[in-house]
Amino acid sequence: MFFVELSFSMPKKITITINGKKISCSPGETIFKVAKNNGIEIPGLCGHPDFPPKANCRVCVVEIKGYNKLVTSCSEKVADRMVINTESERVKKARNLNLELIFAEHIEKCPTCAINSTCRLLYYAEKYKIKVRRFSERKAKRKTYKFANAVEIDGSQCIDCRNCVDACSMLQKINYLEIKGKGINQEITPSKDPEVDCIYCGQCALHCPVNSAAEQSEWQEVEKLLRNPGDKKLVAMFAPSIRVSIGEEFGLPYGKVVTGQLSAALRKLGFNYVFDVIFGADITTVVEAGELIDRIKNKGRLPMITSCCPGWVKYAEFYHPELLPNLTSARSPHVHLAGAIKTYWAEKSGIDPKNIITVSIMPCTAKKFEAMRKELAINGARPVDHVLTTREFAFLLKKNKINLAKLKPENSDNPALPVARGGIVSGSARPDGAGSIYGASGGVMESALRTAAALICKGDKICDNRIDFKEARGMKGVKEAEVIIGGQKLRIAVVNGIGHINPIIKKLSDYDYIEVMACPGGCIGGGGQPIPTTPEIRQLRAEALYKIDKNAQLRNAHENKGVIEVLKWLKTKGKLESQVLHTKYIKRS
């Protein structure tokens, strides 16, 4: 559940003083928040807008006149006529010492740390002139816990803020991460309970201020390939949600759409071809909508549940294997795209699929696990070779001194328009399509409903062909609606964050079609996205995606000519069609 500061409609305003400045604010707000709203920066590490305050890092302490101790501004509420000082000698001394003590818990691995350019520890160290080596490192021998190939927690970097535990328990309700031991022996460890397992969502990493919880990095291997590709063709595939988030890493405002710069940056980094996963999302929509109609018509298993979120799939495989027949057999967008690239596009371009290396740029840590799944193999080979998170990709760009914000936008390549022999970039124009909304909670549902409506209505002129399904949008934990498409009533639900799944599983028979995204907000709030991700930031990223959709020329996946072409081609290829389009799931409990 999100922690939302309830601002009751109290007409009464109060006046407080911060650093000599009179400020009017509402009672019930924390000092930290009021200061922030008024441009006064108070440092802090353990606080996150997604959680109630924990007040354990003691870095946000302030002095209040008349109080005998310093107080933590993240937890203390403002009161009328409160006189606060955030920069007194007393405050500076305590705040700096606590930061120095925290530094001694964190073995700096800055040169290879994916968040080194946005690291708050480093920022505070510089801003407050922290003596980072004042105390000897004490966590050098701490273990690194690895969760499949997706996520890890490096104990030698952990500052014991416990945000990862809050993310895992409060937000996601998985309870895989636990606090063991007391005092200096305290450690974050994975649960030993055989009934509990990691779903690789990476929310721990997204909420970790110091990259102790992080993705298992693959940028090293990708960088090696980029430097020395040999006879390999390097293909990048970027996810729908990345275009509205990666700009943040380069100082652009939240929700800034940078699709063109993204393509340019990937080429500049050395990729031979750059594809937009929206093409894959359109394939997914067509396959999934077709399956939905088939299940409804032929009394197949309902509700059908989406499967493009690998965190959710792992959750279902481990916690609810009885639901696996309900999951759509459609593969996820980047796997669909990679499959199309390594079959259709490879053949048409005259490139041996063995010489194609596909690298997905994903908002997600669980996609790393998904890419490894053996059941996805096409002719014995993995469709997706590497997965980088948004953070890893941004790090690679910065490491190679590529400023995405300054690049001239370029078009991505079109997977349905093969390159001329010799490998010249086709550069075909492809505006952002409606598949962009795959990146927000409810987007998969909405895309599928558009196509399903059209498929049901085929040839029927009076049929209701809806485009907007606003019922599916928004940041609510669970969105439920009854929609009528082509005279057919569909009961739908959208689960926005795995923490909201339980009530829906308890009443499955109430629904025909359910979308589940493990991360709050969907992929725009994914575990691989830029840090920070807050409710406001998720909102802005989602709004940007819906704006792309609204202005898109192509808003229906089934009208994507390239997709139609690829699907038609696959139909003639016998077994290959199923290998590229469908998958199966494995009970893991």
Place this chain on the structure above:
Amino acid sequence: MPKDNNILYKIKKSGLIGRGGACFPVWKKWTAVKNALNERPENDRKSYVICNASEGEPDVKKDFYILKNYPEKVIAGMLLALAYLGAKRGYLYINADYYRILKVKLEKAADGAPVEILVKPSGAGYIGGEETSILNAIEGKRIEPRLKPPFVFKEGLFGLPTLLNNVETFYNVALVEEGSYRPDRFVTIIERSPKTSFKPFERLRKIIKREVFLFPEDWTVEKILKKSGRLPSYKFFVQLGGGASGIVLNSGQLKNPLTGSGSITIYNLETHDPMELAREWIGFFCGESCGKCVPCREGTFRVKEQLEKKNVDWPLIKELLENLAETSFCGLGCSAPIAITSYFKNVFPLISDKDNALAPSQLKTVCECFS
């Protein structure tokens, strides 16, 4: 208006102060719980009563003495609280060692009463006696303090208004009701061995004598020592209020009554080793820190680390200790520097002509730490 026979009125009139160490008037606490209860919907006015018998402060054992000799009085005090609040259930949250010894007595005293005896979980340690940590312990959560507010009186055990008092407080409440209460307090007088170095298995031999007395609460420490016949014939100094968080005073500073937890520990001025003592005090807090907040988890460890060095960085220790008092999450972290700081302020100058880097330093009392 409270009537004469109303227990709250009687407690208020008696001037009873909580004996858990936080120096809070008992009637105020009871009123706060009652008010919180009355703010709840009429059909949901549930509350809990907890007697804190965890007594984690080393060497004190005064609650043990009371439970051993007057278990029925403690239970009677709890029953009065239960009746006052209309609460259905009370918990006696007790130190595991005490329970092992007093099991039969306590179960007999609580027989038929809606009071459940809960043994403090093993490993709960010192922090397991802090009020919100007790709630976590009973609820089966990680044993460490909670962020306040919400306060225990309002949203305590399982989110309900909760009255939490010390063993001696409930004992006194029973006396107040009987009309036999006098403003007395139990005082444990502990005499430490003149020897200073101990191996872990010798720990018990640190103490050569321990006895519990009952004296008027306005007696000065000096008077208590004289009247009890425990005023040492040798040069000494004392620690008041417990072997971990108690304040250290020299023999010329005994003109005030005891505050906080009722204990006096006597140390030999001439034979003790200052560094051994300092390491013992801070080592205790380092080992008992729950790990939640930075100043306590990291700070106590770094002080201990310094004290084990050949060249001790005293200004750094001072800074770390002040930071503990200033920024710790809970009262325990705040009171961790009290013993060591007051020792270096009040006693160390008497035995050494070395520069004393720790003194003078602003000290917070235990009461201030928990307020």
